[in-house]
Amino acid sequence: MDKHLTELALAHIADAESPPVIEHLRSCRECQRAVGEYRWLQGEITAALKTEAKAIPLPRPRWWDLWERLHGGRGPAAATRRLFAAAGIAMLICSLLVAWSLPTPVNASSALPPKPLSIPLPAIVTADNELGHVTATPTPSQSGRQSPSTLTPALTLYPKP
């Protein structure tokens, strides 16, 4: 039997658009098997490439970017960007104006409203005329309770019947 075909020849034959008629290949099982392996590899290459191409996440088409490049920055995306930039500048100017027009803040303690004066009511005094005892009952404001009436007298004397 003549020499086996070279690897390169086998790789060529496996993918030939019109396979050449080679006498050796007709009779050699080994070379036939090698051509078969290259054909199998070709199928795997196709599958590998398709798998890889499908696995990669597809980015969103960026038509407006393309449009801008085609029309030199006159696309809607550029207009939107210009609009946002103008709005941003306007807002900055407004906030600066507002800040400038506000009165200068004064000392914190003097800015507080005047505190109402509170004078605690004196204790209720009961005079025991017979024994001459005088007891003092704390007024609701002094005892911490809410006063039932604002008309609590300052001093009440309860005469003994």
Place this chain on the structure above:
Amino acid sequence: MVDERIIHDAQRGDPAAQRALYEAHYAAAFRLAYLFLQNPGDAEEVVQDAFVYLLRNLDRYDGEKGTFWAWLRVTLVSRCRNKRRRQQPPLVSLEGMEATGRFLVDPNAANDPARALENRGARRAIWQALQQVSEGAREAIILRFYEGLAYADIARILDCSPEAARARVAHGKLQLRRLLDEGEERRAPQGHPVETARAAG
């Protein structure tokens, strides 16, 4: 992919038709660019560049000479090749070689090689090995086995003769098979994955 009327309207400057043309081809263009560049960001950039060129030169498109996709493909591949030339050549990664072996000697593959080789891991290994194949051979392989082009068309796109395109594909397959063999031998000396799978199948 798109009918001639859309192309005709796009040529007349109709923005809606131009957009339809862009969106109809975007996915296919991105995927092909990705296979050439292996980087989604670069692929996206190249697709945009290609469309800028095509839409500016739409009046040059002649439907008699080929489909819009064929025209886009030529532009796209040319831009991908330019981009790769400007970049550093990718280093042959040891990690990739290890991965090649790892996937092909997956424990499941030992028991059921045919099934295992059909799984994504094996295809991933082929994809990784393909990154180590010489540039010209890889380009020709993508156009031949992914796009399914005839050698005459590959020759036009890669600017070479059909014989040279055929030789690139054959050399690429040879390199690929050796890389797969080496990866397999480093990991498991028991047998060639292709042969094992074929014997099982």
